[in-house]
Amino acid sequence: MITQVHFILTYMCTLECEHCFVCSSPSSEGTFTPGQIAAALDQTDKLGTVDTVYFEGGEPFLFYPILLDAVRQARNRGYKVGIVTNGYFATSEENARFFLAPLNELGIEDMSISDDVFHYENQKENPARRASAAATALGMPTAILALDPGASGPEIMGNPREEKTGVVTEGGIMFRGRAAEKLSPNAVTSDSQQFTKCPYEDLKTPSRMHVDSFGNLQICQGISIGNIWKHPLDELIRTYSPSSHPICGPLIEGGPAQLARVLGYTPPAGVADACHLCYLARKSCRSRYPEILGPAQVYCDGGT
Numbered sequence: 249m250i251t252q253v254h255f256i257l258t259y260m261c262t263l264e265c266e267h268c269f270v271c272s273s274p275s276s277e278g279t280f281t282p283g284q285i286a287a288a289l290d291q292t293d294k295l296g297t298v299d300t301v302y303f304e305g306g307e308p309f310l311f312y313p314i315l316l317d318a319v320r321q322a323r324n325r326g327y328k329v330g331i332v333t334n335g336y337f338a339t340s341e342e343n344a345r346f347f348l349a350p351l352n353e354l355g356i357e358d359m360s361i362s363d364d365v366f367h368y369e370n371q372k373e374n375p376a377r378r379a380s381a382a383a384t385a386l387g388m389p390t391a392i393l394a395l396d397p398g399a400s401g402p403e404i405m406g407n408p409r410e411e412k413t414g415v416v417t418e419g420g421i422m423f424r425g426r427a428a429e430k431l432s433p434n435a436v437t438s439d440s441q442q443f444t445k446c447p448y449e450d451l452k453t454p455s456r457m458h459v460d461s462f463g464n465l466q467i468c469q470g471i472s473i474g475n476i477w478k479h480p481l482d483e484l485i486r487t488y489s490p491s492s493h494p495i496c497g498p499l500i501e502g503g504p505a506q507l508a509r510v511l512g513y514t515p516p517a518g519v520a521d522a523c524h525l526c527y528l529a530r531k532s533c534r535s536r537y538p539e540i541l542g543p544a545q546v547y548c549d550g551g552t
């Protein structure tokens with residue numbers, strides 16, 4: 249049952265992080281309009297199972313009036329709202345309060361702020377920390393999103409701070425999108441045959457979906473189950489057949505290793521993790537499944 253819809257409010261970002269699991273950058277296109285948010289929320293209303301919506305990116309605060317309006321629309325419809333940001337706007341705590349207070353008045357359930365060595369190197373004072381301090385002072389539920397270079401998956405940590413080194417080991421990085429392109433050459437690799445499970449997403453009975461302004465309804469970044477501007481969300485969810493989906497079916501059956509086999513993709517001798525293999529196999533046959541394997545903003549192959 250889908251209980252969360254994550255709006256990729258924009259693919260554009262202030263930064264171009266190496267660990268980004270899409271390919272956001274200052275020139276990335278694909279930003280929702282208020283009208284599109286309303287139309288998408290009409291669809292989530294109709295689905296009737298969603299209680300929480302997230303606005304994320306890219307960097308959603310880049311389009312602050314649209315973000316504010318989107319949160320207002322969602323709150324007026326009774327949804328709990330979360331936002332994910334890198335906090336770039338917090339050039340001072342006063343400015344951070346200016347950005348955050350109007351959102352706080354609307355009621356934010358989760359303000360997640362990315363603060364780690366990939367976003368802000370090793371600065372003790374950085375915008376994410378200022379945004380976090382301001383959000384906490386306003387009484388907003390706040391979480392720091394950080395990658396722990398020593399963890400085996402993405403971590404939420406209170407106070408991460410590690411030196412960035414040239415060698416990326418198995419940290420909390422998921423090697424898809426730009427992380428696959430930029431960081432995998434330095435990663436410790438393993439035999440691709442061992443990746444027989446998708447470690448992060450419940451592809452059979454998903455509880456959350458991501459949607460972008462192009463209408464792509466993504467079960468994981470870059471894997472669509474349909475387009476909400478062509479078919480309504482409730483219809484896409486109702487008719488989603490995990491086992492017959494050309495990408496999700498093999499992933500459910502035998503993970504990225506099976507996906508690579510089914511797609512006829514020959515992986516390199518070693519891959520960084522399950523997502524790396526999944527990403528490489530999918531990227532190799534994007535032209536075969538243009539409706540499913542997109543947009544370019546997720547595959548770092550020429551989309552802006």
Ligand code: SF4
Nearest residue numbers: 446448468522523526
């Ligand atoms: S293995 Fe593939 S589907 Fe699963 S989380 Fe990684 S990229 Fe997504």
